[in-house]
Amino acid sequence: MEFNNPQEGLDQFRSRITIAGGFVLLCFTLLFGRFVWLQVIKHDYYQTRAEENRISLVPITPNRGLITDRNGVVLARNYSAYTLEITPTQVADIEATIDGLAEFIDISAKDRKRFKKLMDETKRLESLPIRTRLTDQEVAKFIARRFRFPGVDIKARLFRQYPRGAFASHILGYIGRVTERDQGRIEEKEAEANYRGTDHFGKTGLEQRYEFDLHGITGFEQVEVDAGGHPVRTLARTAPIPGNNLTLSIDAKLQEIAEQAFGERRGAMVAIEPATGGILAMVSVPNYDPNQFVDGITTADWEVLNTSADKPMVNRALNGAYPPGSTFKPFMALGALTLGKRTPTQAISDPGFYNFGGHHFRDDKKGGHGSVDMYKSIVVSCDTYYYMLANDMGIDNISSFMGQLGFGSRTGIDIEGESEGVLPSQAWKKKRFRKPEQQKWYAGETISIGIGQGYNAYTPIQLAQATATLANNGVMFRPHLVKYITNAKTGEKTPIEPQPLKTLALKQEHIDFIKNAMVGVNKEGTGARAFKDAGYVAGGKTGTAQVFSYKGAEHKTERMAAHLRDHGLFIAFAPADKPTIALAILVENGGFGAQAAAPIARQVLDYYLLGKLPKGAAPTDEAAKEADEDINDVSDNSNVKDVKKGPGE
Amino acid sequence: MIRNLWLKLIAPIDGPLMGFTALLLLVALFTMASASPERMSTQLVNLGVALVVMRVVAQIPPQRLMRLALPTYLIGILLLVAVALFGDISKGARRWLNLGFMRIQPSELMKIAMPLMLAWYFQKHEAMLRLRDYAVATLLLLLPVALIVKQPDLGTSVLVLAAGFFVIFLAGLPWKIILGLIAAAAGSAPFAWNLLHDYQRQRILTLLDPEKDPLGKGFHIIQSTIAIGSGGMLGKGWGQGTQAQLEFIPERHTDFIFAVYSEEMGLLGNFVLLVLYALLIGRGIMISANAATLFTRLLAGAITLIFFTYAFVNMGMVSGILPVVGVPLPFISYGGTALVTLCLGIGILMSISKNRMLVQK
Structure with missing residues (x-):
């Protein structure tokens, strides 16, 4: 309790209000300090933050x-x-x-x-x-x-x-x-x-x-x-x-002719310029429409593509691995010459089968081809000759020679995800199987390797590359699709230089002999019908690869389910003296290569070498031109900005 | 004739106080023209009303004000109770009372009614101030504060509480009690924390670490500190503040207008503004120190310190050293109610200032 007189009260008030005034000054000083902190000391930081806010x-x-x-x-x-x-x-x-x-x-x-x-x-x-x-x-x-x-x-x-x-x-x-x-x-x-x-x-x-x-x-x-x-x-x-x-390096017209030549059939074709490795056409049918993917494909459409038995999404040329069948024979023969296992004139007598370990390996032709030398073995595609040859060479010799030709390894084409295929060898089998009894290579297994069957499985591009290498006298190129890249700004062209991967240690006379035998195939052998009156000289080799084997029984192609029928194959190069194109064709379940694949090769080579179009094909690139006119092209690379003000506003 | 009218008009006006207020109002208009030019005309009308109120109040002698103290306070309490019972809800708070022809915010009235009431109370018991009187004053203060906190309106309750406290403090509340209260406040902080609403707690947490919630509650503080910081020494120039003009500053014409001013005027501008407030407050302190009666002293002192509280709390929150409570920047933020209340306060100060001289004569 206290009594106040007026003067005391006033003094007390004044002291109190002075203290309050001091407090005010203190607080304002504190604020000013804060401003100095923000606006002077941390100014750069906040300046940056403000700019980040403002500028996008x-x-x-x-x-x-x-x-x-x-x-x-x-x-x-x-x-x-x-x-x-x-x-x-x-x-x-x-x-x-x-x-x-x-x-x-x-x-x-x-x-x-x-x-x-x-x-x-x-x-x-x-x-x-x-x-x-x-x-x-x-x-x-x-x-x-x-x-x-x-x-x-x-x-x-x-x-x-x-x-x-x-x-x-x-x-x-x-x-x-x-x-x-x-x-x-x-x-x-x-x-x-x-x-x-x-x-x-x-x-x-x-x-x-x-x-x-x-x-x-x-x-x-x-x-x-x-x-x-x-x-x-x-x-x-x-x-x-x-x-x-x-x-x-693709020739669109050639590609078109090749794709159309397949018709409704499944298969693949690779055509290579032997001297550069440039790919002239690369077919894998059925195709799919890539436009579907641009806007985002619907799940339903994707299901259709993905589950189709025809597997349209698989690039058969690079990811399909097929037994090469008889198209393997010219390379076998080349190997035999190179390794000295055969001379061209050395002949065998073909009874229509080859007996190994009590097992009959049958020839295509009942009763056999009679006396067969190397030339004839290629022209008539004599199996017995190659059963014997394979046995004489041995699996590891075959494997190392074929490996040099690129079989069983990626070609290095400029598309990702290429398959390796299977180049069978003792080492391969050991790696491939787990059980010891399966890991062992049996000599009997070598026999069918000689005719491109057995464990053999190669991609069409490997086959095409090997053919091109042969056509190019043993100089092997990396196959590639892009010829050059043009800088859109400077117009400067960067060519994809042909890359000679290696020159194989082959004798020219051996190469010439094989090439000549392949010319014989189209002249007087299995390819003769397809290449009748060709107007150019093309080397070739037919092949028919067995997909399914009925043990011991005659296999009747007509009666088999479509997907169990043999694959038809054909390899070719032309013109024979100075090849500008080499190709490999595979028609899935197409039956005989001579019937299924060789005619496709004929159409492709006719166009490429003579400019001749197959019957019923459009005479020029008009189809392409029409498509071009369909939509206004923006290939002038004009930049498109967001259209905030669209038409009508 | 005209000269006489003019003299009559300015007779109750306190020159220095008017001068500082006028300068602040100029800053206000200048800033408003940049922050929100479309609101200029409305704010000019608000300003006109506020100045008329100031001039009218300046003429009312303090004795009359004293007689108004108790009724104003009681009406204020009644209205606050009415708000609690029948008030309109807007943005989750019950602050407004719809009278049919207009909506009023009774808590605003309390900012003036509170110091008026307490000053009147101490004047009544001037002869012998006992501890009991401080206790009664505290109760008189806490009743409306509690009602306002309930609404909830943290900003206004802080201002009303401060206004009342200033009166009690200036009336000579013994230091040991003040120190005791501070200790008690510190001790009871955890309990107070439990009484706060979630969003109020959030504001305090946000203050401690605004970057934790950059898109939510922290956004206001982050953007206003960026605005202030990027202003630098001299500011970006009038109308050139990117934070302000590109609308990064929230509520840039009301509670956060200081960020706009500070971004465009820089540290120099802030200094000028602080000096203007300091001068206004200084003038208020002088008036209170020379006032004739305890009532007028206490009233003048409390009103002056409320101006300070407004300014400090607002600038503190915008610059990120105080939690975000809805307190406008005095004389500068957009809004009629606050401007009228502030000018009412200035009017009272002027009245007290003139009446001191009369008594001395």
Whole structure:
């Protein structure tokens, strides 16, 4: 308790208010200190943060490089189209939004499914297409109603297009949306920055192998954005550099003739320029339409492709491994000459079978071919000759000689995922099997190796490469599809130099002998019917590879189920004196090579050497030209920006 | 004639106080023109109303104000109770009372009614202030504060609490009790923590580490500190603040207007603003120190310190050293109610200032 007199009260008040005033000054000093901290000491830090807030780098995706054949026929290009895109993070109810859009824009169940799939796959906060290739009317309709659809926009995007559909699809491959696996490859290449804004990536074929050449260099736009992320103005722009163009060694017309020659049949063909390794045509049928993959293939479509018994997604030329059958014989003969196991004139007597260890290895011809020397053995394709030869050479000799020709190892073609095939040898068998009794090589197993059966399994490209090497007198090239890469900016062409892999230690006279025997095949042997009146001299060899063997019984081709029938094969080179083309053809379950495969070779060689078209084929490249005119080409690599103001606005 | 009218008009006006207020209002208009030019005209109307209120109040003699103290306080309490029972809910808080023709926020009234009431109470018991009186004053203070906290409105309750506390402190609350209270407050902090609403706790946590929640609660503080920091020594220039103009600063015309000002005017601008507030407060302290009665002294002192509280809490929260509570920057933030309340306070200070001179004469 205290009494106050007025003066005491005033003094006390004044002391109290002075203390309060001091407190005020203290607090203000504290604030000022805070301002100095923020605005002077940490100014640079906050300045940077403010700039990061304000400036957004918007990537400008470069145009993907074009792919053309050796004559400039466009096989893969880009076109610009309007897409309707939804940014999921900016839309509260996606279903309702799509329903709203569907009122005036045609959105199919397929579109919805694809969009769902994209949403599941994509983690980035980007806009995803619900509909592609909008018509002008649809664009106008949307723009009139845009205010109802925040988070939905129309964009002009470049799309990859394969103008000729399924044509050469196994060469070109396709692109699809970037997946986690692709992201891994991008990171491996340390190309993350360059792939900002890119949502497609090469998945197979050349699109995959040359992804980083085709992609180009992403440009950037420095855009000032507000807190909502809306662009306010452009501050600076770095133009993108389009991807490099690929020019292939492929001749599109040749490819077309070859593909058509197969008709409905399954199979593969590889045609190589022997002097360079450049691939002139590479067929794997059935094909698939790579355009399906660009917008994101639907699960249903993928199921169809993937489960089809015809396996259209398999590139048979590189990933199919087949017994070469009798096409193996010329190489066997070459091996025999080189190793001194046979002379050309040495003849055997063929009773129609070869007896080994109490087992009869049958010849094609009942009763045999009689006296057979090496020339005849190739021309008439005498099995007995090669049963004996294989036994005389031994598995390891065969294996090492064939290995030199490239059998059983990857050719190094510029497409990823090539198969090795099987080059049988003692070492191979030991590695292949686990049980000791299976690991042992039996001499009896060598016999059928001699006629290209048994464990033999090679890819068509290996067979084509071996044929080309023979045609090129033992100088082996790495097969390649791309002839040169053109820098889209400078126009500078970088040729893919022919790479001689090695020169085999072969005697020219031996090579000439084998070549001559192969010419004989087409003149007077198994290929004579197919090459009647050819107008050029071509060496060849037919082959019929057994898929299934009925033990002991006569096998009646006609009665067998289609997929158990023999594969028909044919290898060839022409013109014989100075070959400019060498090829290998395989027709799956096609039956006799002379009937199934040799006629295809005839059509291909007729066109390539004489410019002669098969009956019923289009006389020029008009089909291709028509496809070209279909859609406005944007191969001028003009850059497409987002179209905020579309037509009608 | 006109001159006479003018003299009559400015007669109750305190020159220095008017001058500092006017300078602050100029800063306000200048900043508003950059932060939110579309609100300029509304704010000019608000300002007109506020100045009229100031001029009217400045003419009311303190004795009359004293008579108003108890009724104002009681009405205020009644209205707060009414809000608690029938108030309108907006943004999760029950702060507004709909009177049919207008919506009012009774807690705003309490900012002035509170010091008025307590100053009146101490004046009544001036002759012999006992501990009991401080206790009663504290109860008078805590009742409305509790009602406002319940709404919930942390910003206003802090201001009302501060206003009342200033009166009690200036009335001579013994130091040992003050120290005891501080100790008790520190001890009871954990319990107080439990009484806070989730969002209020969140604000305090956010203050401690805003980067933890950069997209949510921390966004305000992060963006305003970036704005201030990037302003640097001299600022980015009027209308040039990227944080402000590109809308990175939330509520940039109200509670966070200081970030806009600071980004564009820099440390120099901040210094000028602090000096203006300091001068205004200094003038208020002078008026209170020379006031004639305990009532006027306490009232003037408390009002002056409320100005300080507004300024300090606002700048502190925008610059990230105090939690985010809804306290506007005095005289500068957009909004009519706060401006009228502040000018009412200035008017009272002017009235007290003039009446001191009358008494001395």
